[in-house]
Amino acid sequence: MFSYVLRRIGVSILILIAASFLMYVLVAWAKDPLDDLYANNSPNRDALIAQRIQWLHLDQNVVVRWFNWLLGAARCVIPFGGCDLGVTIQNQPVDVLLGRAVGSTLQLVTAATVLAIVLGITIGIVSALRQYSAVDYTFTFGSFFLYSLPSFLMGVLLKVFVALGFNDWLRDPVFSWATIIVVSVVAGLFWQAIIGGNRLRRLVVFAASLLVTGLIMFGMSVTGWFLNPSLGPVLSPLLIAAFAAGMVILIAGPRARFAWRTAGATAIVLIVAYFVLQPFLPLFNGLGIFLLFVAAIGVGVGAGWLLGEHDKGQAMRIGALAGLLGMGVIILDQFMQNWNAYLTNPRVRGRPIATVGSQTPNLQGDFWIQGIDTFTHLLLPTISLMLISFAAYTRYARGGMLETLNQDYIRTARAKGLPERTVVVRHAFRNSLIPITTIVAADVGALIGGAIITERIFAFSGMGALFSKGLSTGDPNPVMAYFVVVAIFAITFNFLADLAYSALDPRVRAK
Amino acid sequence: MTIPIDPASEPAGTPAAPGPTVLTKDEKGISQGRLILKRFLAHRPALVSIVLFLLIVGFAATATGIFGLPGWWKWSYETLLPIQNNGAPTLSLVPEFLGGAGISLGDHPFGQNSVGKDYFAMVMRGIVNSSYIMIIIGVIAALVGVVIGAIAGYYRGWVDATLMRITDIVIVIPVIVIGAVVGTAVGGLGPATLAVFLGFVAWTGIARLVRAEFLSLREREFVEAARVAGASDLRIIFKHILPNAMGVVIVATTLLIAAAIILETSLSFLGFGVKLPEVSLGNLISQNESAFQTRPWLFWWPAVFIVALSLLVNFVGDGLRDAFDPRQKRVVFRKVKDLPEDALVVSGTTADVPEGALVTAGGATTVAGVSSEQGEDVLDEEISPDTGRGA
Numbered sequence: 084m085f086s087y088v089l090r091r092i093g094v095s096i097l098i099l100i101a102a103s104f105l106m107y108v109l110v111a112w113a114k115d116p117l118d119d120l121y122a123n124n125s126p127n128r129d130a131l132i133a134q135r136i137q138w139l140h141l142d143q144n145v146v147v148r149w150f151n152w153l154l155g156a157a158r159c160v161i162p163f164g165g166c167d168l169g170v171t172i173q174n175q176p177v178d179v180l181l182g183r184a185v186g187s188t189l190q191l192v193t194a195a196t197v198l199a200i201v202l203g204i205t206i207g208i209v210s211a212l213r214q215y216s217a218v219d220y221t222f223t224f225g226s227f228f229l230y231s232l233p234s235f236l237m238g239v240l241l242k243v244f245v246a247l248g249f250n251d252w253l254r255d256p257v258f259s260w261a262t263i264i265v266v267s268v269v270a271g272l273f274w275q276a277i278i279g280g281n282r283l284r285r286l287v288v289f290a291a292s293l294l295v296t297g298l299i300m301f302g303m304s305v306t307g308w309f310l311n312p313s314l315g316p317v318l319s320p321l322l323i324a325a326f327a328a329g330m331v332i333l334i335a336g337p338r339a340r341f342a343w344r345t346a347g348a349t350a351i352v353l354i355v356a357y358f359v360l361q362p363f364l365p366l367f368n369g370l371g372i373f374l375l376f377v378a379a380i381g382v383g384v385g386a387g388w389l390l391g392e393h394d395k396g397q398a399m400r401i402g403a404l405a406g407l408l409g410m411g412v413i414i415l416d417q418f419m420q421n422w423n424a425y426l427t428n429p430r431v432r433g434r435p436i437a438t439v440g441s442q443t444p445n446l447q448g449d450f451w452i453q454g455i456d457t458f459t460h461l462l463l464p465t466i467s468l469m470l471i472s473f474a475a476y477t478r479y480a481r482g483g484m485l486e487t488l489n490q491d492y493i494r495t496a497r498a499k500g501l502p503e504r505t506v507v508v509r510h511a512f513r514n515s516l517i518p519i520t521t522i523v524a525a526d527v528g529a530l531i532g533g534a535i536i537t538e539r540i541f542a543f544s545g546m547g548a549l550f551s552k553g554l555s556t557g558d559p560n561p562v563m564a565y566f567v568v569v570a571i572f573a574i575t576f577n578f579l580a581d582l583a584y585s586a587l588d589p590r591v592r593a594k
Numbered sequence: 595m596t597i598p599i600d601p602a603s604e605p606a607g608t609p610a611a612p613g614p615t616v617l618t619k620d621e622k623g624i625s626q627g628r629l630i631l632k633r634f635l636a637h638r639p640a641l642v643s644i645v646l647f648l649l650i651v652g653f654a655a656t657a658t659g660i661f662g663l664p665g666w667w668k669w670s671y672e673t674l675l676p677i678q679n680n681g682a683p684t685l686s687l688v689p690e691f692l693g694g695a696g697i698s699l700g701d702h703p704f705g706q707n708s709v710g711k712d713y714f715a716m717v718m719r720g721i722v723n724s725s726y727i728m729i730i731i732g733v734i735a736a737l738v739g740v741v742i743g744a745i746a747g748y749y750r751g752w753v754d755a756t757l758m759r760i761t762d763i764v765i766v767i768p769v770i771v772i773g774a775v776v777g778t779a780v781g782g783l784g785p786a787t788l789a790v791f792l793g794f795v796a797w798t799g800i801a802r803l804v805r806a807e808f809l810s811l812r813e814r815e816f817v818e819a820a821r822v823a824g825a826s827d828l829r830i831i832f833k834h835i836l837p838n839a840m841g842v843v844i845v846a847t848t849l850l851i852a853a854a855i856i857l858e859t860s861l862s863f864l865g866f867g868v869k870l871p872e873v874s875l876g877n878l879i880s881q882n883e884s885a886f887q888t889r890p891w892l893f894w895w896p897a898v899f900i901v902a903l904s905l906l907v908n909f910v911g912d913g914l915r916d917a918f919d920p921r922q923k924r925v926v927f928r929k930v931k932d933l934p935e936d937a938l939v940v941s942g943t944t945a946d947v948p949e950g951a952l953v954t955a956g957g958a959t960t961v962a963g964v965s966s967e968q969g970e971d972v973l974d975e976e977i978s979p980d981t982g983r984g985a
Binding site for chain 1: 759860897
């Protein structure tokens with residue numbers, strides 16, 4: 084195993100060096116960095132050209148330049164080695180630019196990745212469990228459609244319809260009756276198809292979700308909820324309890340007493356925390372909120388440990404999820420309370436969903452206002468990035484789940500009389516995740532560099548912008564810096580994917 | 595737990611009755627090719643897709659003219675014309691008896707762009723360019739991938755190691771990145787050159803698939819038989835093994851073509867692909883992105899055709915995958931109560947089925963052990979890292 088890892092790392096480094104050579108030569112061949120200066124008419128043109136040649140060492144052979152670049156880049160790996168990724172054509176050091184770009188791209192892709200994984204796997208599994216039903220066909224067609232939609236189209240459509248549409252609508256946030264009826268009927272159809280069961284149960288689910296959706300929309304409309312949203316001291320505890328109950332029903336089933344006790348205890352602690360924390364929440368910052376989440380998960384795990392009886396593992400999972408979601412409700416409520424302040428901020432002027440950049444310039448406000456600002460800026464690019472990977476994950480998750488459901492051990496589990504929920508959650512779900520893990524890991528590696536188009540559409544200055552700006556001016560060093568980061572991510576995550584696969588599935592051995 | 599599947603989908607078993615063996619039409623062997631064709635033709639969405647795809651491309655090609663032949667459309671994509679009615683589209687599809695203006699193309703069915711060029715001609719030209727770029731990319735990538743994969747998989751050893759390391763070197767660079775670099779260099783030389791160069795960077799996924807297929811096929815008896823009979827390596831590779839790996843190649847190529855149109859339009863959108871004055875669906879969108887508010891048709895027409903072409907090719911690929919993969923039989927699920935009385939071989943089993951265990955929504959019975967999805971996504975997962983969606 085150890086020699087496998089070493090060999091693999093060695094080969095990866097060689098591949099990386101060879102690929103960097105290929106890339107360097109290609110970029111040098113693609114475009115001359117002096118092109119813009121040749122077209123320049125200013126009197127000091129020759130001096131500028133000479134200066135740039137000196138900055139980029141263009142007087143040397145391309146192989147020599149690559150070798151020097153490689154030596155400089157290699158020093159980045161050695162601690163305190165004096166990292167040198169070269170300079171841009173404006174003589175700015177690339178490593179500084181790269182640091183900034185990596186940060187902002189990570190901010191962009193993290194949420195998109197997590198959401199795509201969670202939603203993609205959920206929908207894929209629902210689709211597999213309801214194979215060849217209307218839901219399955221709808222999701223299948225939907226994922227094909229999203230897969231065929233280039234990201235630049237998605238981006239432009241989101242900008243025009245979601246951002247401008249929502250901002251315009253927010254001037255008078257009232258749903259028309261037609262909207263309420265259509266959305267309610269769609270929601271009703273959706274839930275009855277997903278929950279399934281016999282005709283009566285479907286009808287009940289349909290009616291109930293139709294009514295609830297309609298009432299919620301009507302209520303939001305009447306109270307102008309979108310201008311001043313909040314969950315308030317009534318809805319928040321209810322939501323916390325509902326999430327806890329949902330986790331119990333989903334994972335352990337309604338008859339598991341220990342699960343109800345665990346989730347109940349977690350929910351009670353969180354509801355108390357909701358009221359206790361209210362006066363202090365405005366003082367929190369990012370780290371504090373992170374700690375709050377950790378504490379909430381800890382409470383859930385602890386409750387599971389104490390009340391889990393014969394199945395501590397499952398109880399701890401339920402507790403952790405209930406704690407996470409419950410704390411999410413508390414934090415969400417606090418953000419909502421700040422929404423109106425953000426909306427009326429003179430720099431926002433009632434048009435919250437932004438279409439360019441990563442923050443509102445010169446926005447004054449505490450952590451919560453800044454948080455909302457980041458959210459409104461990241462919302463559309465995140466959706467656009469998410470929907471694309473989401474489409475692919477849905478397909479993989481569906482295929483993986485169907486394959487797992489046809490395994491003999493699933494038949495055995497059913498034959499020994501386990502309830503369907505246990506079969507799906509315990510036996511099928513976990514095993515169907517194994518192939519998905521590898522795909523996801525490989526994808527995450529690619530995602531960091533894959534936001535070129537989305538960044539361009541939403542004027543986001545991350546890695547993609549570094550690359551496309553560098554390439555269009557023939558500037559080799561930013562392009563190479565981009566390449567190195569992307570390639571290292573891709574290689575590392577592929578490697579991790581292989582290791583994870585052999586760890587999760589003992590039949591596969593890394594050699 | 596044997597719940598019978600649709601009898602038609604079960605393989606022909608032993609002859610029903612002993613006696614003189616007269617092969618009926620059903621029992622005669624059907625060739626592999628015919629089987630695949632039959633399965634493909636039975637796949638309704640794929641069939642409709644391929645027809646629609648050919649119709650769209652054919653319509654566009656005849657409208658703008660190809661190979662130097664003139665098309666039937668009166669304007670060229672380059673001619674500057676005076677702008678009429680603010681460049682609004684003159685296409686009308688609502689017939690007169692429904693209160694519309696009748697079905698007519700008008701002077702500029704898709705409108706005119708901001709400088710007055712006929713947008714119908716531009717979009718048609720874009721469809722032709724984009725579709726032949728994607729087909730060239732697919733064909734070249736398939737050729738290169740098959741040759742490299744076949745040699746690596748057949749000879750193994752150091753040849754395999756060298757070729758696969760080269761593949762790894764190319765794979766490390768995301769397709770959109772290397773495509774952008776190549777596009778910057780050759781994008782100005784016209785769509786065909788661009789397509790050829792892009793084909794030479796997109797072959798890696800197919801090479802890996804073909805290699806894996808060859809590694810397993812070369813151990814089979816028929817290969818050994820051919821070798822014993824004195825067949826040369828080339829003959830074994832191309833006459834014996836490759837036809838058996840053709841399914842994988844065709845499916846992967848189709849899906850690659852679907853990815854290629856997205857790659858090309860994305861590159862052109864970013865300005866690294868097809869360059870003005872030549873048009874592609876991608877650069878049409880990129881030119882008119884800002885005009886969305888004032889002249890939305892400049893955006894919608896190319897957008898609709900990009901999605902349509904890509905979706906149609908994806909559906910065709912899906913149909914081909916179903917047709918080539920013999921493990922995939924479309925299971926006809928029947929409600930238990932719809933089955934004839936004597937169909938249940940296992941009597942009384944249905945009563946033992948726990949609620950919800952096998953009977954899913956709507957009472958459709960899931961048959962354990964029969965998967966119509968098995969392996970469906972294996973191809974996807976092999977190819978997808980290579981599609982260069984570029985997000």
